[in-house]
Amino acid sequence: MNQVAGIFGFGTLPVKVVNPDGRFRVISTKPMPGDRWVDLLVKADCRVEICTASKTILSNADIIKLIGDKCDGVIGQLTEDWGEELFGALDKAGGHAFSNMAVGYNNVDVPAATKHRISVGNTPGVLTETTAELASALTLAAARRVVEADVFMRAGKYDGWLPTMFVGNLLKGQTVGIIGAGRIGTAYARMMVEGHKMNVIYYDLYQSKRLESFVSAYGDFLKTQGEEPVHWRRAASVEDVLKVAHVVSLHPVLDKTTFHLMNRDRLNLMKKDAILINASRGPVVDEVALVEHLRANPMFRAGLDVFEDEPKMKPGLKDLPNVVVVPHIASASQWTRAGMATLAACNVAGKLLRYPVWHNPNDVLPFVDDSRNPPPACPSIVNAKELGLPTLKSSL
Ligand SMILES: NC(=O)C1=CN([C@@H]2O[C@H](COP(=O)(O)OP(=O)(O)OC[C@H]3O[C@@H](n4cnc5c(N)ncnc54)[C@H](O)[C@@H]3O)[C@@H](O)[C@H]2O)C=CC1
Numbered sequence: 107m108n109q110v111a112g113i114f115g116f117g118t119l120p121v122k123v124v125n126p127d128g129r130f131r132v133i134s135t136k137p138m139p140g141d142r143w144v145d146l147l148v149k150a151d152c153r154v155e156i157c158t159a160s161k162t163i164l165s166n167a168d169i170i171k172l173i174g175d176k177c178d179g180v181i182g183q184l185t186e187d188w189g190e191e192l193f194g195a196l197d198k199a200g201g202h203a204f205s206n207m208a209v210g211y212n213n214v215d216v217p218a219a220t221k222h223r224i225s226v227g228n229t230p231g232v233l234t235e236t237t238a239e240l241a242s243a244l245t246l247a248a249a250r251r252v253v254e255a256d257v258f259m260r261a262g263k264y265d266g267w268l269p270t271m272f273v274g275n276l277l278k279g280q281t282v283g284i285i286g287a288g289r290i291g292t293a294y295a296r297m298m299v300e301g302h303k304m305n306v307i308y309y310d311l312y313q314s315k316r317l318e319s320f321v322s323a324y325g326d327f328l329k330t331q332g333e334e335p336v337h338w339r340r341a342a343s344v345e346d347v348l349k350v351a352h353v354v355s356l357h358p359v360l361d362k363t364t365f366h367l368m369n370r371d372r373l374n375l376m377k378k379d380a381i382l383i384n385a386s387r388g389p390v391v392d393e394v395a396l397v398e399h400l401r402a403n404p405m406f407r408a409g410l411d412v413f414e415d416e417p418k419m420k421p422g423l424k425d426l427p428n429v430v431v432v433p434h435i436a437s438a439s440q441w442t443r444a445g446m447a448t449l450a451a452c453n454v455a456g457k458l459l460r461y462p463v464w465h466n467p468n469d470v471l472p473f474v475d476d477s478r479n480p481p482p483a484c485p486s487i488v489n490a491k492e493l494g495l496p497t498l499k500s501s502l
Pocket residue numbers: 209210211230231233234237285286287288289290291309310311312357358359360363364385386387411412434435436437
């Protein structure tokens with residue numbers, strides 16, 4: 107890591123400063139994995155200030171204190187409320203670049219940022235497979251009751267094999283339902299198809315040709331092996347998916363159209379022994395309705411990475427044996443988290459250096475390839491069009 111100047115305090119918030127003489131002042135509200143992100147900011151002539159406060163979630167008042175009187179750009183976290191108050195403070199401090207260290211940006215009021223002429227970056231692509239793998243892990247854990255069985259073992263209750271003990275669901279040949287077949291939904295579906303020979307039914311506002319052609323081609327391959335082929339179907343409605351799927355995994359963005367997408371009525375449409383996975387955003391599921399449903403249907407199981415009132419769980423959830431819960435760790439692999447930090451840094455540094463926007467946010471590997479310099483571009487700016495930012499046409 108480049109020239110660390112030391113630890114300073116902003117009010118009560120400790121800050122680590124790197125490259126103190128840099129031209130642009132950039133704040134990161136949290137330490138992030140890897141060194142590449144700091145090195146890239148320093149190379150872009152930034153003085154980097156990393157808040158090292160031990161409290162997990164910073165308040166708006168904390169962040170305004172960090173921004174201070176002069177700040178060119180900020181890398182923020184999904185736990186923060188980036189709206190008028192914070193963008194107003196950043197604008198007043200002369201800033202015009204912000205990046206979430208996340209692909210989801212439901213914590214960001216993009217029109218407010220645009221009003222203040224501040225770019226909003228996100229970090230797509232590097233977390234697709236990692237997040238899909240965690241959704242797969244939750245699916246297997248729920249289907250085969252792994253956590254219940256682990257708790258049972260640790261409690262010293264195992265006194266011999268029984269034909270009826272912890273009987274769960276076989277995935278092979280069953281149907282997996284995907285709500286939101288974007289990058290992560292498609293990657294997860296492929297894992298379920300290839301790994302467990304599941305059929306796919308999906309609902310999305312858009313057709314996923316990539317998913318459809320993958321399942322068709324894999325089905326053809328299975329036929330050549332003398333095995334039963336797999337099939338796909340694009341559903342006309344969420345309800346259509348819920349009625350037929352044995353496993354339903356939620357991967358849409360969180361917005362007005364997906365808030366409480368899974369409510370009491372829709373849960374009741376699902377099979378009594380179905381599995382519901384959520385690694386998107388907590389409010390996509392009405393968690394109170396889910397607690398009631400899990401309670402009333404002991405054979406129904408859920409796997410949750412995200413929660414409606416994160417970091418809290420709705421009352422009763424933690425006491426139910428038929429749910430597996432983990433603390434929003436779906437993107438938590440070392441490579442992915444370092445990649446997210448790099449993309450966030452490139453979004454901010456690129457804007458400060460007046461670079462254009464990268465042509466394809468689904469193809470960001472050139473930015474995270476340690477063996478070369480990143481392209482002279484901002485990898486993913488969600489309000490690029492509104493701000494009239496130019497695009498770097500070629501992939502270099
Ligand atoms: N738990 C975790 O740690 C993580 C959670 N996420 C969440 O996953 C979301 C998806 O990420 P990506 O796949 O990269 O995004 P994406 O943009 O590739 O996919 C989102 C899909 O949702 C679809 N969609 C939007 N509204 C819908 C609706 N009303 N009904 C059905 N589908 C709808 C879109 O058409 C799109 O295909 C992120 O926005 C984020 O909230 C992402 C990464 C990690």
